[in-house]
Amino acid sequence: MFSLDRDSPTPLADQIEQRLHALIHSAQLPPGARLNSIRQLAQRLGVSPNTVVVAYDRLVAASLIDSRGTAGFFVAEGPADAMPDLLTQAARVEAGEEQEAVWLAQQANDQKAGVLLASSGALPATWLEDAIPAAAVQRGLARATAGMASRCPPQGLPMLRERIAMLLRSQGVAVDAGRILTTYGGTQAIDLICRAFLRPGDTVAVETPGYFLLFDRLRQAGVTIVPVPRRPDGIDLDALDAACTRHRPRLLFIQSVLHNPTGWGSTAANLHRVLMLAQRHDFLIAEDDVQGHFHPGAPTRLAQLSGLERVIYYSSFCKAMSPALRLGYMAAEPALLKALMREKIISVLTTAALNEYVLLEVLAAGRWRKHLDRLQQRLAAARAAATQQLRQAGVLLEHPGEGGLFLWGTLPAGVDVDHVVKEAFRAGILLVRGATFAADGARDPHIRFNAAFSQQPRLADFLRDQLSATTSAQRAVERARSRIN
């Protein structure tokens, strides 16, 4: 049927997925055809059944094959490629029929065969393969199994909270384990903050551009969103001051380090003044640090300056360690933490002890720091390569940011971003346009590029074609105009 390349850096599960995808796409495996059983294929290819399971599971998730229980696996009867689905849904999003943010959150990071996730919010899966050393998982698992019948305390395992507090202290944030709450990632941290501190009719200040799922969650909370522009050195302080005077927000959501989608940082002076404004205008701050692990240096954070006074801090291991664990953490003063924990109990009861034991082991194994160093170096190289290619293709990158996943590119004046994004879909490239990150949904000439994926020449080729086509069309229009005038 096919064979695998054991010298390739591409993991075997990815190779199996790609080969099957190609066979289905070319109809060598026609709709309705029955696939080898997991055991059969594993034997034929000389791989472990687990590797086949991972490949099959991804193909099922991509609707390319169906699992029919004990009957086995079959090529899906629908379209032989996932792209039409993506396109249909993209069209619906454009037509306003779908909740764009939720749809994007679901699609933008799903690594489907053949689709280039050039605007993804996540690293390629292969970059995280060494994040959780097998030995650490084995030990964590043994502990979790010994404790498998016990529930995790709602605040999180005490020893894990100790480890997280140590991590935060190493970043200059003075906390003890009593001020830590574990969560199911950064998304749940946002949800708990909204539940604990916001009521319909409240006003909340946010950075714009910013994280679209945050805006969606705030709209759901029934609050008034006050957008404050983000600058390359931090939030716009004059605009924040004016917004506070006029709207008296109860809370400010801010991402001080490696801001999503721009990749920009914040100076210590800027953050100091944000805290002064918080005191003067009496608002709470939710500091999002879910990208912080990607920063190669020692950036200043609000939680560090304020000693958590007025600041609720949250971060996550989903981005730099493993999305399969889905664990994040919050730090706040005891009274605020108690309110957050109450919301955690009422919405999910507690986090899973299994995951917390595995995370505890990974942090205790001491390879976490080394893994981060490698990731940061790899990202720096990817950023340099992607920056060069995007610039050569005609994308403007005025403020490249301090590191991390994102490059905030501007398309040349006169180019229709929406058209480029739609054409990219057709070419199997998922781009997310600037308007998605605008707190008020306004038109925006930017695109968020994921540096790790945007090195691929396929993206630069596509953009060069698009931008030169636009430029020559524009030139033609201008020539025609000048003739008429």
Added chain:
Amino acid sequence: MFSLDRDSPTPLADQIEQRLHALIHSAQLPPGARLNSIRQLAQRLGVSPNTVVVAYDRLVAASLIDSRGTAGFFVAEGPADAMPDLLTQAARVEAGEEQEAVWLAQQANDQKAGVLLASSGALPATWLEDAIPAAAVQRGLARATAGMASRCPPQGLPMLRERIAMLLRSQGVAVDAGRILTTYGGTQAIDLICRAFLRPGDTVAVETPGYFLLFDRLRQAGVTIVPVPRRPDGIDLDALDAACTRHRPRLLFIQSVLHNPTGWGSTAANLHRVLMLAQRHDFLIAEDDVQGHFHPGAPTRLAQLSGLERVIYYSSFCKAMSPALRLGYMAAEPALLKALMREKIISVLTTAALNEYVLLEVLAAGRWRKHLDRLQQRLAAARAAATQQLRQAGVLLEHPGEGGLFLWGTLPAGVDVDHVVKEAFRAGILLVRGATFAADGARDPHIRFNAAFSQQPRLADFLRDQLSATTSAQRAVERARSRIN
């Protein structure tokens, strides 16, 4: 220091925890004393370090010892026993300063050394030790590691949903994998239903008595709660009909099988009429089946009768398999499921792939059914023993229910339930009183007993003393009254 009994059925980690607890309680290990390191103690006792970690972690969770990072473990400086804390908090709960439901959800199942959780909502940890076979975990883990860098699709792993659909079909519920959504346990299922379908001002019908965290969540949603009495054969149909006519509820929460806190079931005829009322009065039904795995027979469910029309079904593996996995599942019609998935994405993005792979393996390993059979037999024996002991102590059990965890006992007329619950606290026995399960918080002479814990003679002894003391005090009062008259 101490030695372990390797012939005892008590797990080694539990023994270590109990011995250390006794040493701390007797001040042989005084406040501030440094404990052996994990490695040291493991070597001395000849156990694996993981076993010591589990014991230490529980003692940290109980605030009996402190972890001071690399400095090691120390006996806590505070009170040498967790009971005073429990008592203080119990007093605050009584004084109305604490949210009782949330506090109980946190405390009632935390297996603290020396405290008898006679009203717990969970099985003793030791009863679940064989639920997840080590080999299945190993395989699940290998798959999860291969897929560790991938995110779980928000609906849940396709192959896991296939397994869950098979499980439901074996219970007579006709569903396919497309109608399944995985969740972080039953608590999140309730949260997603509230988020997706309820708005402030809506009216929701519930069974009373019922699950206190559900009531708390509904109050938080700002809905009007309409309590409908629960009978030994199902919800009170006349009361439901009248409540629907008067209040026009949008949704009914119902636990048809092994109802919490009563342990009662529902006849098929009762459920049929509930569905007829749902059609006539046009309301949705949320069917809670989180106790269903404990049922030894083949009970009828609403989801089965209705084919999911108007019914959102949810259940969980937290109770009968492992609270450490924190996985549950919902089944609903596609349009409803889509709304629920949207709320899952916006609140936690997705469930953890690690947990779903482990669960998939456990279900695929085929020992799940056997484990349930054993649990059900063990519970039946526990119910018989607990029923006999509680009755001998003076507790009335008029409708013992069909199986599962709970016995719904009535204290004799004239006994002050609140007083008994407070005295029980002082004696290290956690009882949850009937009023906690009343949707309107009204006084109630019941106590929920957990059959697995309520076999212990310590509970029967305590209750016999209390009830006979009350009875003789009553008799004295009556004698005094008769003399005065």
